[in-house]
Amino acid sequence: MTTNSRRAGAEAGGCPIHQPGRQQDLAPNGCPISPRAAAFDPFDRPYQLDPAEALRWSREQEPVFYSPRLGYWVVSRYDDIKAIFRDNITFSPSIALEKITPASKEAQAVLERYDYGMNRTLVNEDEPAHMARRRELLEAFSPEALEAHAPMVRRLVREKLDAIVDRGRADLVDEMFWEVPLTVALHFLGVPEEDMEQLRRFSVAHTLNTWGRPSPEQQVEVAEGVGKFWQYSGEVLVKMQRQTRGKGWMYDMIEKNRQKPDVVTDNYLHSMMMAIIVAAHETTALATANAFRQLLSRPAVWDELCDNPELIPAAAEECLRHSGSVVAWRRRATREVAVGGVTIPEDGKILMVTASGNHDPSHFENPDELDIYRDNAVDHLTFGYGSHQCMGKNLGRMEMRIFLEEFTRRLPHLELEEQEFTFLPNTSFRGPEALWVRWDPAKNPERQDPAVRTAQRDFAVGAPSRQDIARTMVVAKVQAAADGVLQIALEDPRGRRVPAWSPGSHVDLIMGDYVRKYSLCGETDDPYWLQVAVLREEAGRGGSAWIHEHFEPGMTLRLRGPKNHFRLDESAQHYVLIAGGIGITPIIAMADRLRRLGKSYELHYAGRSRSSMAFIERLERDHGEALQLYPKDEGRRLDLAGLLAEPREATLLYACGPERLLTALEGGTAHWPEGSLHVEHFTAEGALLDPENEHAFEVELTDSELTVEVPPERTLLQVLRTAGIDVPSDCEEGLCGSCQVEVVEGEVDHRDKVLTAAERASQDRLMSCCSRARGRKLVLAL
CATH class of the missing domain: 3.40.50.80 (Nucleotide-binding domain of ferredoxin-NADP reductase (FNR) module)
Incomplete structure (x- = not known):
């Protein structure tokens, strides 16, 4: 709706959201401001405690609204937020680091005294400069490069845990979560050891300065901290520039500065050093505190994670979705544009509340539930999306997983103390300022078995694989359903309700080296059993024969799902x-x-x-x-x-x-x-990669503004993940449709069993696990 038509609609009582009946203030587009929109204040207690819950009304009734208290258009639904992220020309990131509370003259004078000049970074830079710089910085964030940092992260976490493991009580934020991510960030940058302690002291001021609402007195105090942070980080940078060699990301950037001073400028080096310290530190520290709070407040879920540590990557990802540390990002409309049916005028400021989008029921089933078996948690918006997606996301994932792995192994009896949680008041980053926990040191597993201390489990860098998200089940009943067919009932080992499922759903049974898919065939409203029927196939791959020969009541196995790629459309006659x-x-x-x-x-x-x-x-x-x-x-x-x-x-x-x-x-x-x-197909003939008969091709990613090469011996999906693009997948055989991506341009060699003939002919989508380019190039909306 255009501004003029919305004004006319409002005057006639035809606004799609607001109704006449009393005098209301008007938003910049002429639409009346609803009472709830007028009352919205992100610095009020409801938003600070739970931003997703505070905006439930918006998701349900008014997904795009103008907040007069904030002076921003607030966007709360998943699809609208993702659409904004995808178009960084229409929606400029230039205000992402703008002070949400304008600085007072006194605070500004303090910043000027320190020559504070933080300018553009990756977060708030427009095109084409943004991608030109981003491409220069990506190499250090590849999964292969980040893998080298894992031992350092593990050592830091273990040292901190060693210091408290026999104590029985601790504030995990103060003792571990705040310091370890900051130390990791400083090591990643290559900051000299002697300068780390001083930089640790300055980091927190930046968040309150940029995204908070400090009082006039606080503004001066915060400005002092920010100014000192800027000044000292500049001195450290000069020291690093004087060295001919060094190890760390900043040394790589210093070399880029020498080679391409017009791309990686002096000010850019200084700004990025300060920004990376804050971004890599606070987001991970707060996300880890949020994750432990949510998991420990659900003892049954915590116990399940301790029993099944292979679920740690999935649990960390679900915590990032459910209670991520990044609550919101900001954009500026470069032209008049409609978002969710609401016209935002040119230069309108936008607050995308990603925490709200992550609880949108149109994208996440039962979004308010913390479900560590959720197989699309990786779709969350906590890391952003597209060309501005967080480069350090995989470093943050690595740290969260190592924290969880060490604690679930060494302190599985950890408990959350009753406490009132407080948060640093700001619009965009969230995590408890303290997290008190307790445990009985006498029950520490390593007291009985010292090997527990170092019996670590490592995880691959990157997004969690759906194939690793498996629950433990018990065989409750085995009986003949026909000649050569066994009917098997599975139940939860703790007697809990099994997951809900719908007709057409299947599960993956994992039995040692065997992984087999079987459709569910019991009653969909049976809350305690999942049932499958298995035909013994003598000419098969051995899985069905193994089941017939070994399955008996009481045995345990792992199960993925239920999943439904064969869903029943209930609208036909x-x-x-x-x-x-x-x-x-x-x-x-x-x-x-x-x-x-x-x-x-x-x-x-x-x-x-x-x-x-x-x-x-x-x-x-x-x-x-x-x-x-x-x-x-x-x-x-x-x-x-x-x-x-x-x-x-x-x-x-x-x-x-x-x-x-x-x-x-x-x-x-x-x-x-x-x-x-x-x-429904259960075989994938023709979908498997045959390197000797494949050709390499190029793929341009429009949303990420990257170009990647797919060699004959690798799938498109594998290459996308190496480039840091999170594409969900399941079967990886072309049977399920989970890895579908949109094709903008190019001819596709379809090899899946999902698309219809008409869908293939349209050439507007492909399954990235198996399909390839017929020619030399594809353009994808990723």
């Missing part, structure tokens, strides 16, 4: 369900759901013999009138040609079974409306 052999497993759950909904459906089930067809008694009992059975040994054959001869209006087909059945269905429904047929 009629359904044709087709199953071949063990393909009945997802189909029976769909039939159960359709029956409950009172939908019209028919179920066609083919198999070798009645004795080999699972669930026949249950099917005849629950779906008798809709059921057609085709046992081959009784001479009954499924007539696909007749079944599919005439397309039916408002009808959807769902099928699962052998590849030959699915291929026949795809051919037999070519004359049906696009999207009528939905199938």
Whole structure:
């Protein structure tokens, strides 16, 4: 809506959000300011305690609003925030470090006395200068380069933990979380040891100065701290510049300054040194404190993490989503632009509350729950997105994981004390100023086994893999469902409710070296069991035979999921369900759901013999009138040609079974409306990489403003992750669709089993785990 039309709408009572009835102030676009928007103040207690909860009303009712107290347009929903991040031309980052509370004359005089001149950094720099500099700085943040810092991080964490492990009580912020990330940041930069202590003292002032609302008296005090920080960091930089050699990121930048002084300028060096110290320190310190607070306030979750340390990367990522340290970022509209249907005028200042976007239910299921098994937590906005995504995100992840790994191993009996949490009041960064915990030193595992102290578990640098997010389950029941078919019921080892699932869902069973996918086939409303059926396949890869020979009640295994890449669309008028052999497993759950909904459906089930067809008694009992059975040994054959001869209006087909059945269905429904047929594949023929027959190609990433090369021996997904682009994935075989990315330009060699013929022909998306370029270049919206 344009400014003029919104004014007219407001005058006529037609504003989409606000209604007439009383005199209201107008926002800069002419729209009346709602009472809740008028009352919003990020420095009030509700926002400071929980910004996502404080903006729940906004996500639900008014996702873009003008705050007269702040003078900013506040954006609270995930998709709107991500759209702003993607377009850094329309939405300039130039105000990201602007003081949200203008400096007083007295404070400004203090800063001038120190020659304070912090200017552009990566955070607040416009194009094209931003990417020109960013490309010069990226190498040190690659996963390979960051891996070298892990031993140093581990040593620092262990030293701090050694100092308190036998004490029984500590403030983890004061004792560990504040100092270790700062020391890591200073080591990463290459700051001389003798200067580290002084720089530690100055770091905190910068946050309050930039994102806080200090009183006039505080402003002068804060300005003194910021000025001293600027002055001393400049002196350290000069000392480092005088050295011919040094180890650390700043020495690399000093060399870039000598080689390309127009790109990496003297002021830029000084500004970046101060900015990196603050960014690498405070964000990680606060994020770690938030994570421990949230995990320890849920003892069952903490215990689960102690029992399953392989979940630590996923838990850290979920904590970054649920309670990240970066609450908000700022942008300036360079032109009049609509965001979420609301017109923001040129030069309008925008506060993107990423903490609110991370709790948007349209993107995250049950967003207010801390779910360490959440498989899309990596989609969070805490690190930003696109070309301004945090370069140091993987260093922060590494530190959080090492903290969690050391504590869950050495102090699994850690408890959170009752306390009132306080936060440094500001709009954009959040974490408790203290975190008091207690434990009984007599129960420290290393007192019984000294090896516990050093029995560390290391994790790969980068975003967590969905394949590592697995829960422990117990086999509750094993029984025959048909000849050669076992029906297996799984339950939680602590007797808790199992995860909710929907028809078409599957789980990955992990049994030693075997990982196999099986559709869930029990009752979707059964809160304590997950059930699968496993056909023994003598010509298979050995997993099904192992299950038939070894599964028995009481044994434990690990499970990933439930996941659903074969979701039932419940909007059709009629359904044709087709199953071949063990393909009945997802189909029976769909039939159960359709029956409950009172939908019209028919179920066609083919198999070798009645004795080999699972669930026949249950099917005849629950779906008798809709059921057609085709046992081959009784001479009954499924007539696909007749079944599919005439397309039916408002009808959807769902099928699962052998590849030959699915291929026949795809051919037999070519004359049906696009999207009528939905199938589930469990094999990935043709999707695997064959380096001898591949060619290299170039990929331009429009959102990140990077170009990468994909060699013959690597997948696009692998190359994207190496470049620091977080792309979610699951099966990595072209079966699930999790790694889909948008194609802007180029011809795709599709190798997945997800896209329809029409979707492939449109050339507007691909599965990055398996698909490649037909030519020499692709342009992707990443």
